[in-house]
Amino acid sequence: MDDEKYFLEIIRPLFTDWSQNRWGIEVATSPDQALEILKTRPIDLIVVDVNMPVLDGGQFLTLLTRRYPALKKAALTALATEEKRSTCLANGAELFIEKPGTLEGLKSAFAMLDELVSWKMQPGFQGMLRRVGLQDVIQMECLGRNSSILEVNDQTVSGRIYIQDGRLLHAVAGSLTGEAAFQKLLSLPGGAFQLQPFAPPPARTLDGPWEFLLLEAARVHDESGPKSLEPARGQESPPENGRTVRLIETLICSGQGSPLYQWKCPDAASRVELLQAISHSAMQLGQLLPLGNFNRVEVQCQDSRAVARTVPDRLIFVRVAAENATPSP
Numbered sequence: 432m433d434d435e436k437y438f439l440e441i442i443r444p445l446f447t448d449w450s451q452n453r454w455g456i457e458v459a460t461s462p463d464q465a466l467e468i469l470k471t472r473p474i475d476l477i478v479v480d481v482n483m484p485v486l487d488g489g490q491f492l493t494l495l496t497r498r499y500p501a502l503k504k505a506a507l508t509a510l511a512t513e514e515k516r517s518t519c520l521a522n523g524a525e526l527f528i529e530k531p532g533t534l535e536g537l538k539s540a541f542a543m544l545d546e547l548v549s550w551k552m553q554p555g556f557q558g559m560l561r562r563v564g565l566q567d568v569i570q571m572e573c574l575g576r577n578s579s580i581l582e583v584n585d586q587t588v589s590g591r592i593y594i595q596d597g598r599l600l601h602a603v604a605g606s607l608t609g610e611a612a613f614q615k616l617l618s619l620p621g622g623a624f625q626l627q628p629f630a631p632p633p634a635r636t637l638d639g640p641w642e643f644l645l646l647e648a649a650r651v652h653d654e655s656g657p658k659s660l661e662p663a664r665g666q667e668s669p670p671e672n673g674r675t676v677r678l679i680e681t682l683i684c685s686g687q688g689s690p691l692y693q694w695k696c697p698d699a700a701s702r703v704e705l706l707q708a709i710s711h712s713a714m715q716l717g718q719l720l721p722l723g724n725f726n727r728v729e730v731q732c733q734d735s736r737a738v739a740r741t742v743p744d745r746l747i748f749v750r751v752a753a754e755n756a757t758p759s760p
Protein backbone atom coordinates (compact mmCIF):
# COMPACT_ATOMS: atom_id res chain seq x y z
CA MET A 432 0.00 0.00 0.00
CA ASP A 433 1.53 3.28 -1.15
CA ASP A 434 0.01 6.58 -2.27
CA GLU A 435 2.73 6.93 -4.95
CA LYS A 436 1.30 5.11 -7.96
CA TYR A 437 4.53 5.17 -9.92
CA PHE A 438 6.31 3.28 -7.13
CA LEU A 439 3.64 0.58 -7.21
CA GLU A 440 3.94 0.38 -11.00
CA ILE A 441 7.69 -0.25 -10.63
CA ILE A 442 7.74 -2.83 -7.88
CA ARG A 443 4.75 -4.93 -8.95
CA PRO A 444 6.35 -6.44 -12.08
CA LEU A 445 9.80 -6.59 -10.44
CA PHE A 446 8.62 -8.46 -7.34
CA THR A 447 6.48 -10.79 -9.46
CA ASP A 448 9.49 -11.65 -11.62
CA TRP A 449 11.90 -12.06 -8.69
CA SER A 450 9.45 -14.38 -6.96
CA GLN A 451 9.25 -16.50 -10.13
CA ASN A 452 5.51 -15.88 -10.15
CA ARG A 453 5.08 -17.31 -6.64
CA TRP A 454 3.74 -13.96 -5.44
CA GLY A 455 0.27 -12.73 -6.32
CA ILE A 456 0.53 -9.00 -5.73
CA GLU A 457 -2.39 -6.65 -5.03
CA VAL A 458 -1.79 -2.89 -4.85
CA ALA A 459 -3.68 -0.14 -3.04
CA THR A 460 -3.10 3.61 -2.82
CA SER A 461 -5.08 4.18 0.39
CA PRO A 462 -6.04 2.33 3.59
CA ASP A 463 -9.67 1.95 2.50
CA GLN A 464 -8.59 0.23 -0.73
CA ALA A 465 -6.28 -2.06 1.24
CA LEU A 466 -9.07 -2.97 3.68
CA GLU A 467 -11.40 -3.77 0.80
CA ILE A 468 -8.80 -6.18 -0.63
CA LEU A 469 -8.36 -7.84 2.77
CA LYS A 470 -12.12 -8.36 3.02
CA THR A 471 -12.41 -10.09 -0.36
CA ARG A 472 -9.36 -12.40 -0.55
CA PRO A 473 -6.74 -14.04 1.67
CA ILE A 474 -3.54 -12.03 2.06
CA ASP A 475 -0.34 -13.36 3.66
CA LEU A 476 1.67 -10.13 3.88
CA ILE A 477 0.89 -6.43 3.65
CA VAL A 478 3.55 -3.76 3.07
CA VAL A 479 2.45 -0.37 4.38
CA ASP A 480 3.92 3.02 3.46
CA VAL A 481 4.44 4.99 6.67
CA ASN A 482 3.92 8.48 5.24
CA MET A 483 0.29 8.40 4.15
CA PRO A 484 -2.26 11.24 4.14
CA VAL A 485 -5.29 11.17 6.48
CA LEU A 486 -4.32 7.89 8.21
CA ASP A 487 -0.58 7.35 8.52
CA GLY A 488 1.10 3.97 8.37
CA GLY A 489 1.62 3.70 12.14
CA GLN A 490 -2.09 4.19 12.83
CA PHE A 491 -3.03 1.81 10.05
CA LEU A 492 -0.73 -0.89 11.46
CA THR A 493 -2.57 -0.64 14.78
CA LEU A 494 -5.89 -1.11 13.00
CA LEU A 495 -4.55 -4.08 11.03
CA THR A 496 -3.13 -5.74 14.16
CA ARG A 497 -6.50 -5.57 15.88
CA ARG A 498 -8.58 -6.72 12.91
CA TYR A 499 -6.13 -9.22 11.40
CA PRO A 500 -3.75 -10.44 14.16
CA ALA A 501 -2.40 -13.29 12.00
CA LEU A 502 -1.55 -11.03 9.04
CA LYS A 503 2.18 -10.42 8.53
CA LYS A 504 3.01 -6.75 8.26
CA ALA A 505 5.98 -4.70 7.03
CA ALA A 506 6.47 -0.93 7.14
CA LEU A 507 8.17 1.01 4.33
CA THR A 508 9.24 4.64 4.35
CA ALA A 509 11.50 7.01 2.43
CA LEU A 510 12.23 9.02 5.59
CA ALA A 511 13.36 6.47 8.15
CA THR A 512 13.86 7.63 11.73
CA GLU A 513 14.31 5.74 14.98
CA GLU A 514 11.02 7.15 16.23
CA LYS A 515 9.13 5.83 13.20
CA ARG A 516 10.86 2.47 13.51
CA SER A 517 9.92 2.14 17.18
CA THR A 518 6.32 3.16 16.50
CA CYS A 519 5.85 0.73 13.62
CA LEU A 520 7.40 -2.23 15.45
CA ALA A 521 5.34 -1.48 18.55
CA ASN A 522 2.17 -1.28 16.43
CA GLY A 523 2.62 -4.73 14.90
CA ALA A 524 5.10 -4.55 12.02
CA GLU A 525 7.54 -7.45 11.75
CA LEU A 526 9.85 -5.48 9.45
CA PHE A 527 10.75 -1.81 9.09
CA ILE A 528 12.41 -1.05 5.75
CA GLU A 529 13.77 2.19 4.33
CA LYS A 530 12.37 2.67 0.82
CA PRO A 531 15.19 1.74 -1.61
CA GLY A 532 16.39 4.17 -4.25
CA THR A 533 18.32 1.67 -6.37
CA LEU A 534 17.66 -1.65 -8.07
CA GLU A 535 20.02 -3.44 -5.67
CA GLY A 536 18.17 -1.88 -2.76
CA LEU A 537 14.86 -3.15 -4.14
CA LYS A 538 16.34 -6.65 -4.44
CA SER A 539 17.42 -6.52 -0.80
CA ALA A 540 13.97 -5.35 0.27
CA PHE A 541 12.37 -8.14 -1.75
CA ALA A 542 14.65 -10.74 -0.13
CA MET A 543 13.63 -9.59 3.37
CA LEU A 544 9.94 -9.58 2.47
CA ASP A 545 10.22 -12.99 0.80
CA GLU A 546 11.81 -14.41 3.95
CA LEU A 547 9.00 -12.96 6.06
CA VAL A 548 6.18 -14.20 3.85
CA SER A 549 7.76 -17.67 3.57
CA TRP A 550 8.14 -18.11 7.32
CA LYS A 551 5.58 -20.50 8.77
CA MET A 552 4.40 -20.60 12.36
CA GLN A 553 5.33 -23.84 14.10
CA PRO A 554 2.31 -25.99 15.05
CA GLY A 555 1.30 -25.60 18.66
CA PHE A 556 2.53 -22.03 19.13
CA GLN A 557 -0.77 -20.27 18.74
CA GLY A 558 -4.03 -20.45 20.62
CA MET A 559 -6.62 -18.71 22.74
CA LEU A 560 -5.75 -17.22 26.09
CA ARG A 561 -8.70 -18.96 27.70
CA ARG A 562 -7.21 -22.34 26.78
CA VAL A 563 -3.51 -21.68 27.27
CA GLY A 564 -2.33 -19.13 29.76
CA LEU A 565 0.18 -16.47 28.81
CA GLN A 566 2.19 -17.37 31.92
CA ASP A 567 2.58 -20.93 30.60
CA VAL A 568 3.84 -19.71 27.21
CA ILE A 569 6.28 -17.26 28.79
CA GLN A 570 7.58 -19.93 31.18
CA MET A 571 8.16 -22.37 28.30
CA GLU A 572 10.01 -19.76 26.25
CA CYS A 573 12.16 -18.66 29.18
CA LEU A 574 12.92 -22.14 30.48
CA GLY A 575 13.87 -23.19 26.94
CA ARG A 576 16.09 -20.10 26.60
CA ASN A 577 14.25 -19.24 23.38
CA SER A 578 14.16 -15.95 21.51
CA SER A 579 10.79 -14.79 20.20
CA ILE A 580 8.19 -12.05 20.16
CA LEU A 581 4.89 -12.92 21.82
CA GLU A 582 2.07 -10.96 20.17
CA VAL A 583 -1.07 -10.58 22.28
CA ASN A 584 -4.41 -9.17 21.11
CA ASP A 585 -7.92 -8.81 22.39
CA GLN A 586 -10.75 -6.43 21.47
CA THR A 587 -9.31 -3.56 23.51
CA VAL A 588 -5.51 -3.76 23.35
CA SER A 589 -2.66 -5.10 21.23
CA GLY A 590 0.76 -5.75 22.64
CA ARG A 591 4.11 -7.50 22.36
CA ILE A 592 6.50 -9.19 24.76
CA TYR A 593 10.11 -9.54 23.59
CA ILE A 594 12.06 -12.58 24.83
CA GLN A 595 15.74 -13.17 24.04
CA ASP A 596 17.63 -16.26 25.20
CA GLY A 597 15.04 -16.82 27.91
CA ARG A 598 15.18 -13.22 29.22
CA LEU A 599 12.30 -10.74 29.16
CA LEU A 600 13.54 -7.58 27.43
CA HIS A 601 10.60 -5.38 26.52
CA ALA A 602 6.82 -5.19 26.67
CA VAL A 603 4.41 -2.82 24.99
CA ALA A 604 0.61 -2.66 25.26
CA GLY A 605 -1.05 0.28 23.56
CA SER A 606 0.58 3.38 25.07
CA LEU A 607 2.10 1.43 27.98
CA THR A 608 5.64 0.03 28.05
CA GLY A 609 7.75 -1.96 30.50
CA GLU A 610 6.29 -3.59 33.59
CA ALA A 611 3.00 -1.69 33.28
CA ALA A 612 2.52 -3.12 29.76
CA PHE A 613 3.64 -6.61 30.87
CA GLN A 614 1.15 -6.60 33.74
CA LYS A 615 -1.61 -5.24 31.49
CA LEU A 616 -1.18 -8.09 28.99
CA LEU A 617 -1.11 -10.77 31.68
CA SER A 618 -4.31 -9.37 33.20
CA LEU A 619 -6.35 -9.85 30.01
CA PRO A 620 -9.29 -12.25 30.56
CA GLY A 621 -9.15 -13.54 26.99
CA GLY A 622 -7.81 -12.94 23.50
CA ALA A 623 -5.33 -14.50 21.10
CA PHE A 624 -1.57 -14.82 20.96
CA GLN A 625 1.10 -15.78 18.44
CA LEU A 626 4.83 -16.38 18.70
CA GLN A 627 6.75 -14.49 16.03
CA PRO A 628 10.46 -14.64 15.07
CA PHE A 629 12.65 -12.55 17.33
CA ALA A 630 13.73 -9.06 16.31
CA PRO A 631 15.50 -6.56 18.57
CA PRO A 632 13.05 -4.40 20.54
CA PRO A 633 13.02 -0.61 20.12
CA ALA A 634 14.12 -0.29 23.77
CA ARG A 635 14.79 -2.44 26.83
CA THR A 636 12.09 -1.76 29.41
CA LEU A 637 12.09 -4.99 31.47
CA ASP A 638 14.81 -5.95 33.90
CA GLY A 639 15.12 -8.69 36.49
CA PRO A 640 14.38 -12.44 36.57
CA TRP A 641 11.43 -13.58 34.52
CA GLU A 642 10.10 -15.58 37.49
CA PHE A 643 9.86 -12.43 39.59
CA LEU A 644 8.24 -10.43 36.78
CA LEU A 645 5.56 -13.10 36.41
CA LEU A 646 4.91 -13.17 40.14
CA GLU A 647 4.77 -9.38 40.33
CA ALA A 648 2.26 -9.31 37.47
CA ALA A 649 0.12 -11.86 39.30
CA ARG A 650 0.38 -9.90 42.56
CA VAL A 651 -0.58 -6.58 40.96
CA HIS A 652 -3.52 -8.19 39.19
CA ASP A 653 -4.74 -9.92 42.36
CA GLU A 654 -4.37 -6.89 44.61
CA SER A 655 -5.18 -3.94 42.36
CA GLY A 656 -7.06 -5.20 39.32
CA PRO A 657 -6.36 -4.31 35.69
CA LYS A 658 -7.54 -0.69 35.98
CA SER A 659 -4.79 0.28 38.39
CA LEU A 660 -2.01 -0.89 36.08
CA GLU A 661 -2.05 2.14 33.80
CA PRO A 662 -0.01 5.09 35.14
CA ALA A 663 -1.20 8.66 34.87
CA ARG A 664 -0.78 10.20 31.43
CA GLY A 665 2.75 11.38 30.83
CA GLN A 666 4.18 9.35 33.72
CA GLU A 667 6.30 6.22 33.66
CA SER A 668 5.73 3.29 36.00
CA PRO A 669 8.76 3.45 38.36
CA PRO A 670 10.52 0.41 39.81
CA GLU A 671 9.45 -0.58 43.31
CA ASN A 672 11.05 1.81 45.84
CA GLY A 673 13.15 3.17 42.97
CA ARG A 674 15.36 0.04 43.05
CA THR A 675 15.74 -3.05 40.91
CA VAL A 676 15.66 -6.52 42.41
CA ARG A 677 18.13 -9.39 42.32
CA LEU A 678 17.10 -13.04 42.25
CA ILE A 679 18.49 -15.11 45.13
CA GLU A 680 16.79 -18.42 44.50
CA THR A 681 13.87 -19.88 42.59
CA LEU A 682 12.03 -23.18 42.38
CA ILE A 683 9.22 -24.23 40.02
CA CYS A 684 7.39 -27.53 40.59
CA SER A 685 4.52 -29.38 39.01
CA GLY A 686 1.18 -29.39 40.80
CA GLN A 687 2.23 -32.66 42.44
CA GLY A 688 5.49 -31.21 43.77
CA SER A 689 7.96 -32.62 41.24
CA PRO A 690 10.74 -30.02 40.64
CA LEU A 691 10.70 -28.71 37.07
CA TYR A 692 13.31 -25.97 37.41
CA GLN A 693 15.50 -24.70 40.23
CA TRP A 694 18.26 -22.14 40.54
CA LYS A 695 20.50 -21.72 43.58
CA CYS A 696 17.88 -23.33 45.80
CA PRO A 697 19.77 -24.55 48.90
CA ASP A 698 16.98 -26.77 50.27
CA ALA A 699 14.51 -27.70 47.54
CA ALA A 700 12.80 -30.37 49.68
CA SER A 701 11.77 -27.88 52.36
CA ARG A 702 10.56 -25.42 49.73
CA VAL A 703 8.41 -28.15 48.15
CA GLU A 704 6.94 -28.99 51.57
CA LEU A 705 6.09 -25.32 52.10
CA LEU A 706 4.43 -25.02 48.70
CA GLN A 707 2.39 -28.19 49.20
CA ALA A 708 1.30 -26.98 52.65
CA ILE A 709 0.15 -23.67 51.15
CA SER A 710 -1.70 -25.50 48.41
CA HIS A 711 -3.42 -27.80 50.93
CA SER A 712 -4.35 -24.88 53.19
CA ALA A 713 -5.70 -22.94 50.23
CA MET A 714 -8.00 -25.82 49.31
CA GLN A 715 -9.26 -26.11 52.90
CA LEU A 716 -9.89 -22.38 53.25
CA GLY A 717 -11.72 -22.31 49.94
CA GLN A 718 -14.08 -25.02 51.19
CA LEU A 719 -14.69 -23.39 54.58
CA LEU A 720 -15.01 -19.70 53.70
CA PRO A 721 -16.13 -17.90 50.51
CA LEU A 722 -13.15 -15.54 50.57
CA GLY A 723 -11.92 -16.05 47.04
CA ASN A 724 -8.62 -17.60 46.00
CA PHE A 725 -5.86 -18.03 48.57
CA ASN A 726 -2.85 -19.05 46.53
CA ARG A 727 -0.02 -16.74 47.54
CA VAL A 728 2.13 -16.16 50.61
CA GLU A 729 4.66 -13.32 50.78
CA VAL A 730 7.23 -13.00 53.57
CA GLN A 731 9.25 -9.83 54.07
CA CYS A 732 12.63 -10.69 55.63
CA GLN A 733 15.25 -8.29 56.88
CA ASP A 734 17.24 -8.33 53.66
CA SER A 735 15.05 -10.15 51.15
CA ARG A 736 11.51 -11.04 50.18
CA ALA A 737 10.15 -14.55 49.59
CA VAL A 738 7.07 -15.26 47.51
CA ALA A 739 5.32 -18.63 47.32
CA ARG A 740 2.51 -19.06 44.80
CA THR A 741 0.37 -22.08 43.95
CA VAL A 742 -1.85 -22.66 40.92
CA PRO A 743 -3.45 -25.96 39.88
CA ASP A 744 -0.53 -27.07 37.69
CA ARG A 745 2.40 -25.08 39.16
CA LEU A 746 4.05 -24.46 42.53
CA ILE A 747 6.48 -21.53 42.50
CA PHE A 748 8.91 -20.22 45.11
CA VAL A 749 11.03 -17.12 44.51
CA ARG A 750 13.28 -15.16 46.87
CA VAL A 751 14.64 -11.78 45.83
CA ALA A 752 16.57 -8.91 47.36
CA ALA A 753 16.97 -5.24 46.58
CA GLU A 754 20.01 -4.56 44.42
CA ASN A 755 21.98 -2.98 47.25
CA ALA A 756 21.05 -5.58 49.89
CA THR A 757 23.27 -8.47 50.97
CA PRO A 758 21.29 -11.66 51.60
CA SER A 759 21.82 -13.57 54.79
CA PRO A 760 23.01 -17.20 54.57
